[in-house]
Amino acid sequence: MQKITFIILFFFSGISLIAQTTKVVNVSSQGNLKNLITTSEQTTVSTLTLTGSIDARDFAFMRDKLSVLAVLDLSMVSIKAYTGADGTNTGVYTAYIANEIPVYAFYDPLLFTYKATLTTIKFPSTTSKIGEKAFYYCYNLSSTIIIPASLTKIGDAAFYGCSSISTFSVVPSNPRYSSSSGVLFNKSQDSLFIFPPAKGSSYTIPSTVKHVGSSAFDNCLKVSLVTIPTSVTSIGSYAFSGCSGVVGSLTLPTSLKTMGDGAFYGCSGLSGTVTIPASLTDFGNYCFLESNNISSFVVNTSNPNYSSENGILYSKNKDTLFICPPAKQGAVSIPSTVKLLGSYAFYNCSKLTGTVNIPASVDYIGYYAFYGCSSLNVFEVNPQNNYFSAENGVLFSKNKDRLIAYPILKNGTYSMPTTVMQIDPAAFAFSQLSGALVLPASVNAIGDYAFYNAKQISAINVDGANQRYSSDNGVLLNRTQDTLFMCPFAKTGSFVVPATVKHINYSAFDGCAAISAITLPNSLISIGGYAFEYCTGLTKILLPLHTTNISDGAFYSCSSLTELSIANPNPPIVDYYTFDQINKSLCKLIVPVGSSTIYSATNYWKDFTMLSEQLFYSAISENSESKISYSLNGNVLTLKNAGANQNLMIYSIAGVLVYNAKPESSIIQISLPAKGFYIVWSENNVFKISF
Incomplete structure (x- = not known):
């Protein structure tokens, strides 16, 4: 029509x-x-x-x-x-x-x-x-x-x-806080609370300090050197997180007893050796995660809880492997004493090469244990191991119902065993697997980032007997096809999302740079975080009427986008990153007729400088096709079955909005301003009337 x-x-x-x-x-x-x-x-x-x-x-x-x-x-x-x-x-x-x-x-x-x-x-x-x-x-x-x-x-x-x-200054009579050189402390200066992020260069923590507070130096990018005195006994969670300017080796003080989660998370400037004293008996998760240039851990031999061997951090008796330093090079040998490989144990160990041999002693492997090990090509497992196995270089549980890790350097096509029920998080991340991958009927759980950045997978197809998943044109969905989980990175051209889809999952199209067009269905309600991140081939997209939930970073770095249309008259809540790295002075924002005022006043939507209005429905029926009935008495329009608490808008044929509300009753009366044609728009109907 x-x-x-x-x-x-x-x-x-x-x-x-x-x-x-x-x-x-x-x-x-x-x-x-x-x-x-x-x-x-x-x-x-x-x-x-x-x-x-x-x-x-x-x-x-x-x-x-x-x-x-x-x-x-x-x-x-x-x-x-x-x-x-x-x-x-x-x-x-x-x-x-x-x-x-x-x-x-x-x-x-x-x-x-x-x-x-x-x-x-x-x-x-x-x-x-x-x-x-x-x-x-x-x-x-x-x-x-x-x-x-x-x-x-x-x-x-x-x-x-x-x-x-750059500076905190505390009134001297304050009973709780004090400051020195612009840094915020407690009164006695045995606890350092906040180091000003704009304060640069090197800094020596005063010898009075016993506790470095949580996030105290978080993202202090200008700091190049921090000297931690032997008075310090505890370092709080994320205390030095993101201090990328701090470079070289790290020697923790001999007084240090505890270190919180993520204490040195993302300290990319740290390189060489991290020296752990005998006193440090408790440190949290992710302490050195994303600090990818550390090459060695050395633990004082008197430490009662931790030890090191060949630069790798273990428990004292070497039954737990905690961290292999990310910059460690060459082949790796896991000792026969190891029972547990911790989560993130070999995270981003991109320089480890060859084969990883899992000894018979290992009974637990945590999630993301081999994430980003881009130079590994084979996993092997001791046949005497009761918990794990390997087949064609791929790491599984013993009975092959859990696929744990696919070696990144293993290329070509792959046929997944029909025994697999669970695919671990990041199992195929960064892999060179190519062609179509078929998920057998047995698969009922797929972890986060399972296929992240696996750029050569052209399609994910699902056995028709699978009760949890299905596929459409190589795209992964749930069985009922109301949730779209993942589009393969290698997919090209245009793609029409099935009409049944209500939810697009987190990172579903993330990095699909070769897709040039995506058509979203009217059924779509929510778009997950970073769902279309780095879809740099997209130039236009239309968000349907019922799309009310757009999560953070959903369209991050869709840098070629020149036209963003949205049929919802009420701006969905978005955050700073949703449209970040889109040129908002060149990308047109097209909204429903009568909605430009509210969009231009709403955070992040108002950043688009080219704004236009449009009526988004091509199917405009005569009243006989609509579920809504109407009658006219002069210029008074009575609508029945309009739907209580549903959006209802009426436009003149010239496009002037004469009514816009969510009536509490399904029967309403409206005075029309003049004779002529009008378009009545509701959530389920669009039709034309005249008087």
């Missing part, structure tokens, strides 16, 4: 420069700030000084409405208690305590928005606490953070991601 389209184009020929202003406001009644700043001032006030009384509602207003707020002076304000759902914990009924910078003060956990404009903050002298994630990812917050005497609690991740902070 004829497609009726209405288009309203918004042209941006240049950038308008808005004069930024300074404003002083006395808030005489808490929660009333929104009534004291005009609509125009919301986009111009960059420096704001408040006096009087405010509460969490006022913080929410500043966070959400003051779009260019950079300098905020609260030094003369009183923060009052508030209980309700209109505070900074968006939509959640919360009790906010007096004198506290509220939780999520400048970060919206529902919309995933940060206050990137904020550069300076001055706290009231009566502030007792800074709430959890209060300044989360305020990455332009760059002034000295002055901690008043009254402040005794800083919540988790309060300043996380504030990469421009």
Whole structure:
């Protein structure tokens, strides 16, 4: 049938420069700030000084409405208690305590928005606490953070991601905190809480420090050397995570007893040897994960819990292999004493070559144990092993019901045994397996990233007798085909997602750069995180009406996208990464007629500068084809069976929206403005009427 389209184009020929202003406001009644700043001032006030009384509602207003707020002076304000759902914990009924910078003060956990404009903050002298994630990812917050005497609690991740902070300064009379050289400590300086991320060069932790707090140096990219004194007994979770500028070998102090999860996660500059003292008897998971240039671990022989051999980290009696250093080269020999290969044991050991022999003693292999071992070509298992086996170089459980790892260098096609029930996470990740892979009827579980970056797999086909999975044109779905799990990397051309699909899974099309077009069905409800990441061949895509859930990073780095259409009149919630690395000044955003205003005011959608409107349904029926019945009395239109609490819109033939609501009743009356033709649009019907 004829497609009726209405288009309203918004042209941006240049950038308008808005004069930024300074404003002083006395808030005489808490929660009333929104009534004291005009609509125009919301986009111009960059420096704001408040006096009087405010509460969490006022913080929410500043966070959400003051779009260019950079300098905020609260030094003369009183923060009052508030209980309700209109505070900074968006939509959640919360009790906010007096004198506290509220939780999520400048970060919206529902919309995933940060206050990137904020550069300076001055706290009231009566502030007792800074709430959890209060300044989360305020990455332009760059002034000295002055901690008043009254402040005794800083919540988790309060300043996380504030990469421009260079100095903390604590009022000397503060009973809980202190500062030295811009670094935040407790009062006695035996605990180091936060090292300012913008503080650069080398740093020697004071000899008074016993505890390095969780995330204390997290993502301090400018630090090139940290000297840890022998006074330190504990290092918190992710304390040095992401400190990629710290280079060379790492010698942990002889006083260190405990180290939390991810303590040196992602420290890519670490190379050479990590020396573990006799005192370190407990460290958490992922401590050196993604620190891919470490070549050796050396453990003091007096350590009661850990040991090392040939640079590999083991338990004391070598019955557990914890970490093979990622930069270790050549062949690897697993001792016959080893019973347990920990999760991530050989993670990203890309320089290990040849064959891995699993001895008879091994009774457990954790997930991702051989992830990223890109130079391995064969797994072999001692025939006396009671728990594991190998066939054609592929690692299995003993009875071959679990496929654990496919060697990355093994190329050509592959026929999976009909005994396999479970495919482990990342089992085929990065593999050179080519052609079509057939999943037998026995497979009922596939782990995360099972086929990640296996770029030569052209199709995943499923035995018709399989009760859990199915396939369509080489794409993996569940049995009922309402969930799409994975599209092979090597798939080319265009692809039509089956009409039954409601959910596209996490990373389903991730890296499918050769796909040029994807057609999504009207049934689609949700798109998982990073579902279309790096689909660089896509130039256009239409998101259907019922697509209401678009997860983080869904279209990350779809760099060729020039047209994004969405049939939903209400903008789905997205986050910063959903459309990151898309050129939003060149990519057209096409939305339903009457929806441009709300899209242009919604975070992340409003970043698209070319916005147009369109009626998205090609099938416009006469009323006889619709389930909705209607009658006219003059210009009063009565609709029956419209569907309670469903979207209902009415347009004139010129494309003017005359009605847009979710009526509570299935019978409604509407006054039409003039004689003529109208298009009635509901969630299940589009039809034409006239009077």
